[in-house]
Amino acid sequence: MMTRKPPRSRRSIVYLVLGLVLIGLWGIATAKGLEGSQTTVERIPPDVRSSPGGYRSFHFWHSGYRGGK
């Protein structure tokens, strides 16, 4: 008797591959303590970072937050 393998659709295969990639990325991120909101590691001299109103205040002034309702 003629037999026929179940059809394979490209979409299903993309779904499987993409899903496995997502799970893999999530697993690696969780195991290594990685977060999506990746923050950059900068090297800032102690005298700059210890001065009140130092480097960060520059950003505050020029692109900083304006709260309020």
Place this chain on the structure above:
Amino acid sequence: MALAFRVDASIAVVCDHCRAVVVRGDVGPEQIGKLGTFLPHPSPLTLWGEGTLGGVKFQLTGHAQLDHAAGGTWDEWYARLDDGRWAWIAEAQGQRWVTFEVPPEQAGALPRVEDLRPGGPAMPGFVVGEIGQGTYRAAEGELPFRLEPGRAYTFADLSAPNGFVATIDYGVAGAGEPPTLYRGKSITLAELGLADAPIVERAAPSVKSRRLACPECDGNLDFVAGEAREALPSEGRSPLLDAMERVICPYCSSKLDVNEGALRVVKALKKRLPEPPIPLGAQGVFDGETYTVAGWMERSVTNPWGRFPWDELLLHAPKTGFRWLTRTRTGHWSFVEPVAGGDVEERGYDVRHDGTTYRRFDVGKAVVDVVVGAFPWRVERGEQAQITDYIAPPYALSSEVSATEQVWSRSTWMTPEEIKQAFGDTFADKRPPGPATGVAPNQPWRHARAFRYGAVLCGVMLLLIVAFAATIHTRSVGKMEVALARADSETATQVWYSEPLELTAGKNLHVELTNLVQNGWLFIAGDFFDEETGDTIGFEQPLEYYSGVEGGESWSEGAQRVDAWLTAPPTGLYTLRLEIMQAPSNPASTLYVSVEQGVFRAGAAFGLLVALALPMVIAWFARRKFEATRWEDSSLPNPYASSSGDDD
């Protein structure tokens, strides 16, 4: 010419020269008539040839060929086993069955032929496949029974699961003979010890090497001999024509009967018939076997919703016999193979075959509307059969019941591209099969694997969630309070430093900031800096909360707590530095700071799990739509019809 019995148990012997049948009589040999000539069915079985059956050697001592009352012929071989038993080996359309006579005392009471109906029960475990009549047309060698030329006898073929078969021989009608039961099973050449035996062609007065033409219109009927030209070495012979009973001329639609390779006009019509979807005589390869298109029928079922026609192409191959190729009017193709009725188990509304349950899909009375080409029975336009279709895509099982037999077949769905590929050059100068539309009864849904893949993905994800939840332990790094003074202006910045905090690599960092701000805002910029290396990682978070009552209803916006999630820093001692700006309207308050590491983010994990499952949900709806379209073509209620459709 002197005739001699070579086997003691033989009852009849056939003369090789004059085809006379001589039987042992009380007073001596008695000639009871003469037989005709064999149709040359190619077979590896030969008279006086040997083989084995269940480890016991046998010799074929006799061979008979019978005419079926509905047209066509089949062969029976008589095998004498070394243990003294006789076996009957039947050959028809490339299949073989071996049966043994059951002594009357073991057979018990057999049903009367009048009580049998096709598809109905016959004996425990057996259903009736066919009730028919056969007439001996030719024989050779020695036979263990009294063979009477020209006398028709009635038989019922029965079928049971796993290839078991039985035949009840009712003898000559009106002769009052007690019925005889034969039981056995379908058998392969390998089981007969003949796997490598060559196929022997018998000499025949069949089609000679000449053009085969319609005797009415002189139209070229060479398609009937097509496979003889290419598949068999002896040119001019046509096992296809020899296997046929009727030819409908594709040019004038005249009805021709096949008689020992010659064509005789039964009815002249002089009417041009439509062309079949694949030319007669075309050769295609299916399952490794080359088949010739021998005939074409257009059949239809008419019900209250209209007339539903489809095409059936009869295929023939010398080794495997007959198969069908069907095409729906929406362009869907199926390759159809015969199935033993005994292997089909009825389960209420549905049936089961070879481990698969088939769902009842359609019932109706099929009528032959157009017929062209060669057929192994005396096909007629208007011929009817009650059909029931069951589906288990990509397969469908069909039952066709006529007055004398029930035939089961299994069809396998094929794409137009596969048909084009099977027939190769046939469509070189002809329009190939067009694309299929709609949904065929046995068409598989292409994305069925999405459910399996989705289940795998969700399963893996759940396992990982459980594993991480069990192995990731949250560690509190510190809980701090920052006293905030009232700000002089929106741009005034307050800076605060923590005590050194011990952070570990490989664990994410969670900072929770809480301030009971009311109708105001804060903006907090934080940095963890390593005093030894100067490495700094930072975050910025606005924190604002507004609430009030408007139109008698209370409202709120924002939150008094925000979270910052940071990637694990290298292991070391870090100082947390916060710079805070806030609305000048904020009163002096306390900012609560909590720092922890190794926090399993269950929300994100389950969010990903839902995202992974989402395509399955979409697939489920898509499949329902696909199935609803499939069942629109069924004469049975559509189980997938939407409820809104049921309202009217």
